[in-house]
Amino acid sequence: MLEILIKGILIYFIVLIVIRFMGKREIGQLSIFDFAILLIIADILVMGLNENIPFYHYVIVIVALSLIQKLLALLLLKWVWLRNIIDGKQSLIMFNGKLNIKEMKKQNYNIDDLIVQIRIKNISSLSEVNHIILETNGEISIYPKQKQNVGTQSKTQTFNILSGPGGSEAVDEQANNEIYPFPIIISGKINYDNIQLLGLDEDWVIREAHKQGKEIEQIYYANYEYGGLFIIQTEDI
DSSP: OHHHHHHHHHHHHHHHHHHHHHOSOOGGGOOHHHHHHHHHHHHHHHHHHHSSSOHHHHHHHHHHHHHHHHHHHHHHHHOHHHHHHHTOOOEEEEETTEEOHHHHHHTTOOHHHHHHHHHHTTOOOGGGEEEEEEOTTSOEEEEEOOGGGTTHHHHTSOOOEESSTTOOEEOOTTGGGOEEEEEEEETTEEOHHHHHHTTOOHHHHHHHHHHTTOOGGGOSEEEEETTEEEEOEEOOO
């Protein structure tokens, strides 16, 4: 028991030293290679805690891995081509207000992931965004549109919403001046929970889609804003 306790304390300080040696970066800023090294080191330390092999053998392996990581980090500073191989390249997810579906598929990045990320950054709708870049560490960088340009097209049109599913049409002034961050259509499917929450129904959604020359199955993402249906445009870049 005492031996395991001593090993546990040593592991704690070894991990701290390795992280400091790798550089002062937050976990979200670690490259894929750095993250892989940390996982390997953690696995080795767990093995060292349980196996009967002398603990210093595992420490030697950890020191070797840390040196390799440091050497590679220095090489990555010098050679861009090597950095592109190890860390990967940034991905353009949205350009000029259009989603790059081809790149999203390549990166296994779906629309649900994207919507969560823009909400976290206090952005209600993709209509407010001009460019989105998926960084090599998995974070996204968002470049919003100018305020005066957001929703201009939607505001210049006249929209109606239903007072309830199947009810009579009535103009809701509050809805005509607000963006609701609830997807109505994702990947060609209507979100019935959200349209019910907003007092809409399926027929209204279909009509609004037809006004913009779209079938529901053709729409990758749409939400309700300024009293109408905003449909994101897509383009393979």
